[in-house]
Amino acid sequence: SGVPPPVTCVNATCGENQTAEAQLRSWKFSPYNAPAKVLKSLRLPPMLFVASGTELLAGDSQGFAQRAQHLGVHVRVELFDGMWHTFPQWSEGCWGEGETGPALWQGETALQHYGDFATAVRRGVRACPDQLRPKTAADGVLAAPVLTAHQVGEASPAQIAPLQMDVCEVASAARPSLRGRPSGP
Numbered sequence: 001s002g003v004p005p006p007v008t009c010v011n012a013t014c015g016e017n018q019t020a021e022a023q024l025r026s027w028k029f030s031p032y033n034a035p036a037k038v039l040k041s042l043r044l045p046p047m048l049f050v051a052s053g054t055e056l057l058a059g060d061s062q063g064f065a066q067r068a069q070h071l072g073v074h075v076r077v078e079l080f081d082g083m084w085h086t087f088p089q090w091s092e093g094c095w096g097e098g099e100t101g102p103a104l105w106q107g108e109t110a111l112q113h114y115g116d117f118a119t120a121v122r123r124g125v126r127a128c129p130d131q132l133r134p135k136t137a138a139d140g141v142l143a144a145p146v147l148t149a150h151q152v153g154e155a156s157p158a159q160i161a162p163l164q165m166d167v168c169e170v171a172s173a174a175r176p177s178l179r180g181r182p183s184g185p
Contacts, residue, residue: 031064045121047068050080052087054083055084057085080106087104
């Protein structure tokens with residue numbers, strides 16, 4: 001078509017010309033495609049994935065979360081069935097200009113859980129910073145990522161508990177660990 005491929009910047013070096021297709025396959029543009037060795041070298045922080053359980057990208061979220069978890073990363077996945085991509089942006093409701101109506105509880109819940117997650121990670125930074133990054137292979141593989149699925153119309157916002165996580169080993173048994181398994185005393 002005579003249009004040159006986009007100019008991109010990789011590792012602060014601009015000028016590489018790659019097509020969009022090449023960018024999609026390159027781990028430099030998407031960590032989803034990164035080899036395990038590269039992901040492990042990045043020492044990824046704790047991750048929270050919130051997505052619609054019925055959107056096209058839900059599988060990508062679950063797949064990358066599982067890959068990260070196998071490398072020792074603290075991972076939590078929350079899926080909201082029946083929602084669309086970027087639904088948390090509509091937490092105030094889906095109304096036209098000047099109209100009012102009920103808030104989108106799924107969006108409100110997702111935003112609240114973002115804050116809960118950030119609070120849990122901040123608490124971990126202060127209490128046990130050495131436990132926030134991936135463990136070595138000698139430490140073993142952690143349990144599967146915590147997966148919470150919210151069905152359409154299944155619960156009201158008041159019925160969904162706040163996202164409670166402890167990233168430190170010395171957590172109460174009543175609260176789920178960010179690692180995806182119950183914490184022991």
